[in-house]
Amino acid sequence: MITLSLPSPAKFIPPSPKSKNLKSRRIRNPDFEALKDTLIRQANVGNLKQAISTLDHISQMGFTPDLTSYTVLLKSCIRTRNFQIGKLLHSKLNDSPLEPDTILLNSLISLYSKMGSWDTAEKIFESMGEKRDLVSWSAMISCYAHCGMELESVFTFFDMVEFGEYPNQFCFSAVIQACCSAELGWVGLAIFGFVIKTGYFESDICVGCALIDLFAKGFSDLRSAKKVFDRMPERNLVTWTLMITRFSQLGASRDAVRLFLEMVSEGFVPDRFTFSGVLSACAEPGLSLLGRQLHGRVIKSRLSADVCVGCSLVDMYAKSTMDGSMDDSRKVFDRMADHNVMSWTAIITGYVQSGHYDMEAIKLYCRMIDSPVKPNHFTFSSLLKACGNISNPAMGEQIYNHAVKLGLASVNCVANSLISMYAKSGRMEEARKAFELLFEKNLVSYNIIVDGYSKNLDSAEAFELFSHLDSEVGVDIFTFASLLSGAASVGAVGKGEQIHARVLKAGIQSNQSVSNALISMYSRCGFAKHGFAHRAVELFNQMLEDGIKPNEVTYIAVLSACSHVGLVDEGWKYFDSMSIDHGITPRMEHYACMVDLLGRSGSLEKAVQFIKSLPLNVDALVWRTLLGACQVHGNLQLGKYASEMILEQEPNDPAAHVLLSNLYASRGQWEEVAKIRKDMKEKRMVKEAGCSWIEAENSVHKFYVGDTKHPKAKEIYDKLGKVALKIKEIGYVPKTDLVLHEVEDEQKEQYIFQHSEKIALAFGLISTSKQKPIRIFKNLRVCGDCHNAVKFISVAEGREIIIRDSNRFHHIKDGLCSCNDYW
DNA sequence: CTAGGGTTAG
Numbered sequence: 001m002i003t004l005s006l007p008s009p010a011k012f013i014p015p016s017p018k019s020k021n022l023k024s025r026r027i028r029n030p031d032f033e034a035l036k037d038t039l040i041r042q043a044n045v046g047n048l049k050q051a052i053s054t055l056d057h058i059s060q061m062g063f064t065p066d067l068t069s070y071t072v073l074l075k076s077c078i079r080t081r082n083f084q085i086g087k088l089l090h091s092k093l094n095d096s097p098l099e100p101d102t103i104l105l106n107s108l109i110s111l112y113s114k115m116g117s118w119d120t121a122e123k124i125f126e127s128m129g130e131k132r133d134l135v136s137w138s139a140m141i142s143c144y145a146h147c148g149m150e151l152e153s154v155f156t157f158f159d160m161v162e163f164g165e166y167p168n169q170f171c172f173s174a175v176i177q178a179c180c181s182a183e184l185g186w187v188g189l190a191i192f193g194f195v196i197k198t199g200y201f202e203s204d205i206c207v208g209c210a211l212i213d214l215f216a217k218g219f220s221d222l223r224s225a226k227k228v229f230d231r232m233p234e235r236n237l238v239t240w241t242l243m244i245t246r247f248s249q250l251g252a253s254r255d256a257v258r259l260f261l262e263m264v265s266e267g268f269v270p271d272r273f274t275f276s277g278v279l280s281a282c283a284e285p286g287l288s289l290l291g292r293q294l295h296g297r298v299i300k301s302r303l304s305a306d307v308c309v310g311c312s313l314v315d316m317y318a319k320s321t322m323d324g325s326m327d328d329s330r331k332v333f334d335r336m337a338d339h340n341v342m343s344w345t346a347i348i349t350g351y352v353q354s355g356h357y358d359m360e361a362i363k364l365y366c367r368m369i370d371s372p373v374k375p376n377h378f379t380f381s382s383l384l385k386a387c388g389n390i391s392n393p394a395m396g397e398q399i400y401n402h403a404v405k406l407g408l409a410s411v412n413c414v415a416n417s418l419i420s421m422y423a424k425s426g427r428m429e430e431a432r433k434a435f436e437l438l439f440e441k442n443l444v445s446y447n448i449i450v451d452g453y454s455k456n457l458d459s460a461e462a463f464e465l466f467s468h469l470d471s472e473v474g475v476d477i478f479t480f481a482s483l484l485s486g487a488a489s490v491g492a493v494g495k496g497e498q499i500h501a502r503v504l505k506a507g508i509q510s511n512q513s514v515s516n517a518l519i520s521m522y523s524r525c526g527f528a529k530h531g532f533a534h535r536a537v538e539l540f541n542q543m544l545e546d547g548i549k550p551n552e553v554t555y556i557a558v559l560s561a562c563s564h565v566g567l568v569d570e571g572w573k574y575f576d577s578m579s580i581d582h583g584i585t586p587r588m589e590h591y592a593c594m595v596d597l598l599g600r601s602g603s604l605e606k607a608v609q610f611i612k613s614l615p616l617n618v619d620a621l622v623w624r625t626l627l628g629a630c631q632v633h634g635n636l637q638l639g640k641y642a643s644e645m646i647l648e649q650e651p652n653d654p655a656a657h658v659l660l661s662n663l664y665a666s667r668g669q670w671e672e673v674a675k676i677r678k679d680m681k682e683k684r685m686v687k688e689a690g691c692s693w694i695e696a697e698n699s700v701h702k703f704y705v706g707d708t709k710h711p712k713a714k715e716i717y718d719k720l721g722k723v724a725l726k727i728k729e730i731g732y733v734p735k736t737d738l739v740l741h742e743v744e745d746e747q748k749e750q751y752i753f754q755h756s757e758k759i760a761l762a763f764g765l766i767s768t769s770k771q772k773p774i775r776i777f778k779n780l781r782v783c784g785d786c787h788n789a790v791k792f793i794s795v796a797e798g799r800e801i802i803i804r805d806s807n808r809f810h811h812i813k814d815g816l817c818s819c820n821d822y823w
Numbered sequence: 824c825t826a827g828g829g830t831t832a833g
Contacts, residue, residue: 071824074824075824078824102824103824104824105824106824106825107824108824109824109825110824110825111824113825134825135824135825136824136825137825138824138825139824139825141825142825142826168825169825169826170824170825170826171825173825173826174825174826177826204826205826206825206826207826208826209826209827210826213827236826236827237827238826238827239826239827240827241827241828242826242827242828243827244827245827245828245829271827272828272829273827273828273829274827274828275828276827276828276829277827277828277829279829280828280829307829308828308829309828309829310829311828311829311830312828312829313829314829314830315829315830340829340830341830342828342829342830343829343830344830345829345830345831346829346830347830348830349830349831376830376831377831377832378830378831378832379830379831380832381830381831381832382830382831382832384832385832412832413831413832414832415832416832416833417831417832418832419832420832420833421832443833444832444833445832445833446833447832447833448832448833450833451833476833478833479833481833482833
């Protein structure tokens with residue numbers, strides 16, 4: 001019988017790899033050996049602070065810590081990503097008389113590589129001389145690959161081969177990783193050929209992982225990635241995690257989840273990286289329940305405070321919570337043990353993308369810069385987007401200045417975000433300036449500026465850029481979507497049709513965003529003849545037939561198209577099938593579309609019934625839609641109810657006050673009007689002053705109510721008087737009931753003719769060419785009498801008139817308006 | 824020491 005003698009667990013210390021060398025030393029001091037053993041144990045369990053003080057203790061005792069101690073400590077720093085202590089060790093090593101060996105220097109390269117300090121890593125690598133081995137080469141190749149210096153990485157690989165070293169699996173995996181981009185994918189494929197000859201493809205897990213990435217990241221080709229995965233003779237947790245993460249990143253969320261379940265059933269235990277990958281996949285709509293269940297498993301695995309898992313959870317809850325609430329996301333963020341750039345960026349981005357928490361995002365940024373964590377280019381992109389959302393270019397500029405100071409200003413996505421921020425704030429001149437100053441204009445930059453011009457109703461400029469893009473850079477789905485929305489915004493349906501033709505020629509009509517933009521364009525351009533709104537509905541049906549998946553946006557477009565042409569039954573049909581057939585939970589916008597549809601067709605009671613039948617309380621948007629319909633149909637009772645509901649949720653909503661006041665005024669109930677006005681005054685609510693502007697003679701002319709400041713004021717009012725007479729002759733009757741003050745009828749008519757949109761139109765009539773349509777912009781909704789008068793003027797003067805108000809555009813021609821008299 | 828992760832402008 002054989003008995004094994006083992007040391008008791010308390011005394012057992014794992015042998016260090018260098019113990020053989022140590023035995024050869026002649027002098028062994030027991031105190032030194034004991035301290036060293038302690039140090040190694042502390043380092044191995046990741047207790048770096050104590051290990052460092054043990055190291056100091058060794059020096060204080062008069063011993064010189066040996067290379068093994070440094071190596072073990074450094075490895076632990078790399079494993080736990082403790083860069084601060086890593087750098088401290090490096091400086092201690094420089095101060096010590098020790099001559100670092102290859103392993104220690106390689107470890108230092110790896111440390112600086114993981115920190116992103118490629119320059120320090122490079123210096124160490126170059127100083128190594130004879131000590132350089134295959135590990136040094138592969139560490140350096142890998143360092144360049146991870147620091148965004150892919151070409152440097154490839155060249156270093158070739159240098160190594162030229163130097164006479166024969167690459168092993170580590171070198172191959174490092175250099176292939178550098179080639180995992182669209183630009184260098186072909187180099188990766190060439191190296192793949194080399195790998196096959198060496199036989200590493202069949203035998204090494206690292207090489208397999210790199211090849212999976214070559215296909216997934218370099219070619220977005222998940223099928224080939226899966227082929228590599230299936231052919232690998234051995235798969236470990238890293239391999240599975242890599243597959244799950246890449247599938248998730250490329251939008252194959254359900255496949256990612258399937259892989260995860262398969263992995264678990266094969267007995268692998270997911271770690272922080274695996275959870276991170278699969279949770280990201282669960283941000284996709286429809287997978288949130290699974291995401292919550294996985295969160296439970298994360299807690300059981302004691303990983304809930306981990307930064308990496310936390311990031312994915314923050315992102316998942318931000319994206320998957322239906323009502324856009326950030327509560328769950330924030331809870332996860334607040335419970336995380338500590339934060340890094342990514343977790344800060346994840347929560348800030350979550351707030352920005354949820355739609356209405358831009359200020360919260362900026363507040364968090366203020367907290368972030370008080371912490372030791374520095375923002376990166378992703379953080380700045382999101383923050384600039386937030387500033388654009390709230391149209392605050394001044395704040396955006398401040399934040400951009402921070403990016404300048406951190407040397408991130410010229411990073412593509414930061415500079416592009418700045419342009420987008422200006423464009424969203426209506427500052428097209430600044431946007432254009434920033435665009436022209438771009439160091440490198442990519443397709444995204446062009447799409448932002450084209451979209452900017454489109455949204456800011458300068459479709460001429462947008463189309464001009466488009467033709468440049470078309471011939472020089474190339475266009476993509478975003479360009480088409482922007483142009484379609486631009487065409488829709490100014491009612492340029494002819495241009496829209498041209499783009500539609502191009503879409504068909506390019507064969508991209510089956511793309512979801514393009515399809516949505518097309519439907520939306522035809523829906524918004526629903527002219528009096530109903531032709532285009534019908535076309536929107538037709539396109540939608542065709543989209544379904546072609547098997548393109550509709551999303552929430554599609555339904556907003558198609559429901560509003562139904563609303564524009566009064567297709568009540570179809571509207572109901574689509575609304576029902578949205579959730580039943582396509583699993584899309586209706587949002588407030590969809591409810592608002594239905595209320596609009598019912599309200600427009602005069603079924604106000606049905607609209608109220610609809611709201612009451614819903615399983616949840618609707619928000620102010622829906623009630624405002626109802627209130628608008630009440631105003632058009634003069635239903636005071638329901639209007640009052642609707643505005644009460646709005647004010648319950650948004651007590652200081654000026655729009656609700658004004659709409660209700662207008663409703664009372666149209667019924668001549670002046671006491672009520674006065675009450676509301678007083679209430680508004682007390683609450684210090686500012687009603688935006690109505691103003692209209694028009695572009696003529698190469699500049700913008702802006703008019704307020706009763707404005708007489710314009711140099712051509714006399715001519716304008718003369719023209720206005722003449723036009724008033726002309727249209728009365730052909731049947732125009734002033735809607736004096738829309739005057740919101742209690743005055744005599746004759747005075748009311750005067751008031752009405754001082755409205756800013758009429759003044760702007762009169763100016764347009766005397767200063768623009770008869771062939772071109774007159775384009776007027778108004779900051780508020782166009783007044784009912786003005787709308788009516790403009791229809792008559794279009795006949796009397798034979799002009800095409802387009803009014804873009806705060807709500808929509810009105811394309812008025814031959815006495816008819818594209819809005820079908822509902823807005 | 825050398826393979827995997829989370830944040831990203833249209």
